Amino acid sequence: MDLRYIGHSAFEIKLANNSVLIDPYVKVNPDYNWHESNITDIFVTHAHGDHLGQAIEIAKEKDATITAIVELAQYCKEQGCKVRSVNFGGWINYEWGRVVFVPAYHTSALPDGRYAGTAAGIIIDAENVRVYHAGDTALTGEMKTIKELYRPNIALLPIGGNYTMDVEHAAIAADWIGAQTVIPMHYNTFPEIQADLEKFAQLLQFNNSTCVILDPKKN
Numbered sequence: 001m002d003l004r005y006i007g008h009s010a011f012e013i014k015l016a017n018n019s020v021l022i023d024p025y026v027k028v029n030p031d032y033n034w035h036e037s038n039i040t041d042i043f044v045t046h047a048h049g050d051h052l053g054q055a056i057e058i059a060k061e062k063d064a065t066i067t068a069i070v071e072l073a074q075y076c077k078e079q080g081c082k083v084r085s086v087n088f089g090g091w092i093n094y095e096w097g098r099v100v101f102v103p104a105y106h107t108s109a110l111p112d113g114r115y116a117g118t119a120a121g122i123i124i125d126a127e128n129v130r131v132y133h134a135g136d137t138a139l140t141g142e143m144k145t146i147k148e149l150y151r152p153n154i155a156l157l158p159i160g161g162n163y164t165m166d167v168e169h170a171a172i173a174a175d176w177i178g179a180q181t182v183i184p185m186h187y188n189t190f191p192e193i194q195a196d197l198e199k200f201a202q203l204l205q206f207n208n209s210t211c212v213i214l215d216p217k218k219n
Ligand code: NI
Pocket: 046, 048, 051, 106, 107, 136, 163
């Protein structure tokens, strides 16, 4: 598995035979060329524009499937995309691995203002690695059950504050989740989500996790 940070909360997970995207707000990174990747699946944590991003356009060009919570999946279907409509609960199987949607403490509305279901986090289990993408979320006690139930190896956590956890809460989340590797996301894209990365890395030293800061320009 090769994890590439596109920027904001967007990641590409490159697997042996295909790629999957999470929250593909790809326009934040003009250097990222999704046309070259064999994208089979797109996961969207919630409907806000900085997460749904260019999912519809990419899914159509790549003939990829969008997996999302029922209400958001219905919207993507109406836009002409192939979808897998899911909710919280059990593992969902794919040819390349499996995925489970977990609660996030956040809101979710469509571009036209319609209710888009509950915001989610996503755990992807592929090639013997478990990646937890927390989506947009506040710190919530649910994160303790994520450790207990899923034991992710890598946690992608929002740290920018204002709409999500800030660095202090994200460090507590990292401890609760118990992942060995923590990758910060959802910071510095907008003026109101500026974050102190050095402070975050320092706070994580109190846990048994390592902070890995990925530069979207360098991978
Ligand atoms: Ni949001």
